[in-house]
Amino acid sequence: MLSRVADSLYWMSRYFERANHCARVLEANHNLMLNPSKLSTEERWQRIMASLGIAPAAGGIDPQSAMVKLTSDAGFESSIAFCIAVSRENAGQVREQISSEMWEGLNSLYHKVTKASANLEADTDPMRLVVAVREGSYQFHGITDATMNHGEGWQFIQLGKYMERSCALPVLLDAYFSRAGEADTLDWVGLLASCAAFESYCKVYTAELRPDSVAEFLLLNPEFPYSVCYAVERMSAAIAAISQTSFTKASVRIERIAGRLRASLAYAQIAEIMIGGVHRCLNDVIEQCESLHAAVHMVYIDYPIQSALEA
Amino acid sequence: MPAQSAHLQMRVPFGDYALGSAYDEMFRADGRPRAHYRNLYTQLLNLPSEDLYRFKKEADLSFFNQGITFTVYGRAEGTEQIFPHDLLPRIVTSSEWATIERGLIQRITALNLFLADVYHERRIVKDRVIPGEIIYTCKHFRRQMQGVRIPRDVYISVAGTDLIRMPDGRFVVLEDNLRVPSGVSYMLTSRKVMKQIFPALFRKCGVRPIEQYSQELLSTLRSLAPEGRSTIVLLTPGTYNSAYFEHAFLARQMGIELVEGRDLVVHDNTVYMRTTSGLQRVDVIYRRVDDDFVDPLAFRADSTLGVAGLFNAYRAGKVVLANALGSGVADDKAIYSYVPKIIRYYLDEDPIVDNVETFLMTDRAQRDEVCGNLEKYVVKAVGESGGYGMLIGPHSSREQQAEFREKILADPRNYIAQPTITLSAAPCFMNGRIEPRHVDLRPYVLFGEKATIVPGGLTRVALRRGSLVVNSSQGGGSKDTWVLLN
Structure with missing residues (x-):
């Protein structure tokens, strides 16, 4: 492509x-x-x-x-x-x-x-x-x-969609959790609705709205499409699929960054995150997404011609 | 209005249909429909005009949603309009088509031989059939192409020849478009829309299919590829080009990459495209970029659309360009006047489809005749297309005529003149009524291993009443062209 x-x-x-x-x-x-x-x-x-x-x-x-x-x-x-x-x-x-x-x-x-x-x-x-x-x-x-076709082009579309989601959700969550102390029930309803998550949340936790449950759901739920974990998971899958069709030596580096980010969410526990501060965790996700974006650009889009000829 | 139409009582919805001096595609002079239009005629008599309105709306919406639009400059940002499309098909009989087909294949064959000769031995000049200076002074003559051998000696792989119909019903060639002719996507998309609107009529009439065009184009390009290699790409100037829709459309239909100059790199006389899995070699380029812009090192240095080094790779035979560089010599409007001679010279045959009578301004007697009677002639700049640089004598003012007279005298080589010809007229659906409008016909000729023409082409319509200018840049539209099975 x-x-x-x-x-x-x-x-x-x-x-x-x-x-x-x-x-x-x-x-x-x-x-x-x-x-x-x-x-x-x-x-x-x-x-x-x-x-x-x-x-x-x-x-x-x-x-x-x-x-x-x-x-x-x-x-x-x-x-x-x-x-x-x-x-x-x-x-x-x-x-x-x-x-x-x-x-x-x-x-x-x-x-x-x-x-x-x-x-x-x-x-x-x-x-x-x-x-x-x-x-x-x-x-x-x-x-x-x-x-x-669910080929390489489609994978780049998936990558774009979930990259954007992986960057946008942490920003949204941060805006609410940075002032979690003053938030009332309606605010949490608003956050969940912003992720089209209210119904799905209730199915898992019932309508009892607790900040750590909301955080757990929107950060770590592996099954809900607008959770950070899910978005990162899909993004990694797209990256893996792309590197399979367009393998270059540098693909390995991208997969490593993606894998690390994925693991950090997949094996995280909400209690630990709450202790360390939600903000830090969210910020970390954003930073890793940014370096992933830069690496994808360098490997697949704007690579130096000389290195491509030698390969 | 001629006297003959005065006593004709046309039936609704043809109440305002005036038969003029032009050949009418649908009606005979006595106001009766021609045999091959009878199905359409009957359908129109029985169709309430509300239905036609609704069809028209559906068709326009379909074009709009497919993005077959152009941007109207000078208005609010983002004003997009569809290319005007007329609902009623233009119908051509199978015997008329047979003549057109033979004539155009004869013509493209001769023009390819001519180009190979021009860039190599120049026998036609030595044999004094065409004066050398007419060739060398062509705006699109490319000195750089002298002695360059190209696959199969095929210079023109794709031509879009403009035909018009004379008042006596004969088709003649008005213009050969041999550089980067466009419009074929309108032919294909309009057919698709028409099938949705008039399915019954298609069944009744027996219309020859045109959908195979993309496959034919692909095999034409493939036949030019070097032995054992077959990566074909379409080179576009980019999304801001007015024909970009067509480039994308054709690339998708053929399943080939649509590339821009910035996607290609030349290294060691080999052309590569930049892909996500590294550099990939390119063998044939169907280029929709003019000669001048393909390589800033060989042609215009200010071009940002091309690829540096492409011309050297081309000379070295490492990549094929279609159409070949320099093929514009053969559609110069002064060379046009020699095409009948070219056909006789290379093929020893009489032209099957004639030219329009053409006056060369470099010839003193012809020039004096034209300059003295500008109101009777159409004057055209030889290297222009798209209806630009033109004077239409009967519709021009004294000032415009004086201006053109001066231009002609200052640079006679740059102009030719033709008698004003009334193009044939075909019925069009105009604001609830069916009225005649002037039309031409542009079939698309492909030439690779063999010559092929899909039956039909783009019928262009001058939408303003009485106008003879069909170019889309000047208020023209298009309609579907049906070639019948028998």
Whole structure:
């Protein structure tokens, strides 16, 4: 597979996941913000921003404009509209590699988002856009799995999706656990809903919401798609599959980083993590994901030509 | 409007259908449908126009979702529009097609012999059939190609020849597009959409299939590959090229890699592409990048679309390019006027499909005739395509004529003139009514081990009433072309 193509598939997938994540967080919080809480609206918006990894704005946050900015401001790099546009742009670069159904799905979602962004009138409109993205994303994942060869290209798509998730979930968790002391039940509901995890959580722990159970579920549950452990597991699987089809000597190094990260979560216990501090654990995951990203880029995408000729 | 149409009472939805001086694809001069259009005619009489509207909407949505769009510049960012597509098929009989097919195969065969001659012995110049300076002054003549041997001596593997139909019903060649002709993806996608919309009509009419085009193209390219090697790629200028959709489409249909210049590297006269498992050797490049841009070391140094060192690898015979570099000489509009002579010279045959009468501005008598009567002629710059650099005499102002007269006198080699020809007209669905619009026909000719043409092509439509310009950059659209089985 062409390196440029692999790169585009990876970023198509990452940005798509990013839009999706943003949509989930906004949808979950939107519903909860209608309830009164100890935190002010301003503080809650700050937490939303933090949970999406967005630096706090200097002049404070106006709820209505924040919503518009995060959903439909195509000039703002964390907005849904921006992420969908970049995802589609990358897909457009590799249209012959993805299935026509995938392109049509992504393309029509893009047009839906662009059109909705240009016509925001009622204050319910941004939420409509968010819901469209959530539905569109489940559809896109289904189409991708059903219509594309599960070969190397598909593996790069998986890698992008789970890399993004492995980076985004720790940021989200950190925003809640760094202020775990002041959080009430509704806040934990909000966190779980941000990961589409409420129902799944209840099936494991019942509706009793305890911070360490929430942390255990979202960090270490190996079966839930929006847990860190699951995302890292899938990411490692994609990396292993890629190095099988495109083996180079340097692949070994990537597999080692991935394996270490995987093991650190697979064999961890929540009690230990709570003692050492959730923040440290989350930070560790993010750092290892970053070095994994850099290694993949160096080995498969942007390698020096001279070394490739000698091989 | 000619007198003959005054007493014709056309039936709904053809109430406003005016038969002019042009050859009408559907109707005879007495207003009755031609035999091969009768199925479509009956279908249209029985189809409420709401249904046509709905079909039109469905077709447009399908094109839009497939991303067969172009960006409209100068408007709000991201304004994408589909290429206008007309619902009603253009129908060609099997005997008309047989003539076209033989004519185009004869033509591409002769032009390939011509190019091999131009870049080697130049017998045609020595035998005084074509003056040498006309060849050497071609904008697309590539001195670098002199003496370079290419596989099978095939310079043109893919041609998109523009045919028009004269008022007497004959097809003639208006232009040979021999460099990087485009549009074939519209032919293929529009057929797919039409099948969804008119399944019954397809069954009734017996339409010859065109879906095999991609396989034919692939085997054409494969026939040029060196013995025992077969890595074929399609080289595109990239996503910002207006034909990018087509490049991606064809690469996918053929199952080959779609590469950009930055994906390729040349080392020791061998071309490689950069893949996730290292560098992989490339043998044949179906290039959709103009000569000028393929190699910054050999041609335009400012090109960022090409591959440094590609030309040397090509000269060394380590990689094949299709179409060959320098094939643009043969579609220069001045050389065009010599094509009948070229056919007679190399094949000793009369041309099966004629040319349009063409005046060379380098010839004094012809130039004086044209410059004195510019309102009657179409003047074209020889190296241009896409409807650019053109004067359409009857639709031009005195100022435009004066401007072109000056341009011609300043650089006669750069212009040719042709009498204004009224292209044939075909019925189109325009805002609820069926009206005639002028059309041409671009079949796609493939030439490798043998010559093949899939039956049909791109029928381009001048969507503005009365307009003769079918180019998509100038308000043209397209429609499906049906070649009938018998």
